[in-house]
Amino acid sequence: MVHRPIYLDCHATTPLDQRVYELMLPYFMEHFGNPASVAHVYGWEAEAAVQRSRESLAHAIHATPEEIVFTSGATEANNLALKGVAEAYFSRGRHVITLQTEH
Structure with missing residues (x-):
């Protein structure tokens, strides 16, 4: 087997x-x-x-x-999610920190 x-x-x-x-x-x-x-x-x-x-x-x-x-796939979905986070926290600063391992 x-x-x-x-x-x-x-x-x-x-x-x-x-x-x-x-x-x-x-x-x-x-x-x-x-x-x-x-x-x-x-x-x-x-x-x-x-x-x-x-x-x-x-x-x-x-x-x-x-x-x-x-979305067309993971890359587009991740991009959309990150843009949403950036927009939601725009008043707190202009930087979003992410890792290469997140995609």
């Missing part, structure tokens, strides 16, 4: 839950539009799906849909 190592790199990528795969499959195969493309039906359908996801997630975590922001 071959023993696979325990995977501890989930901050980089994670296995896909079967339920997520099943829910996303139509968007990989049939409804593959870009939600930013507002000139055609594929984009409209994709944007509507993103909005439904935003509303569902907001409901699940007791937030408003306007509080849910989707």
Whole structure:
């Protein structure tokens, strides 16, 4: 019997839950539009799906849909978070100290 190592790199990528795969499959195969493309039906359908996801997630975590922001990945998300912290503490100074290991 071959023993696979325990995977501890989930901050980089994670296995896909079967339920997520099943829910996303139509968007990989049939409804593959870009939600930013507002000139055609594929984009409209994709944007509507993103909005439904935003509303569902907001409901699940007791937030408003306007509080849910989707980013393209970790770098953009970290940048957005750091900008928010900098803005919130602007009156305390003009420096934000961070570490390379944070991303």
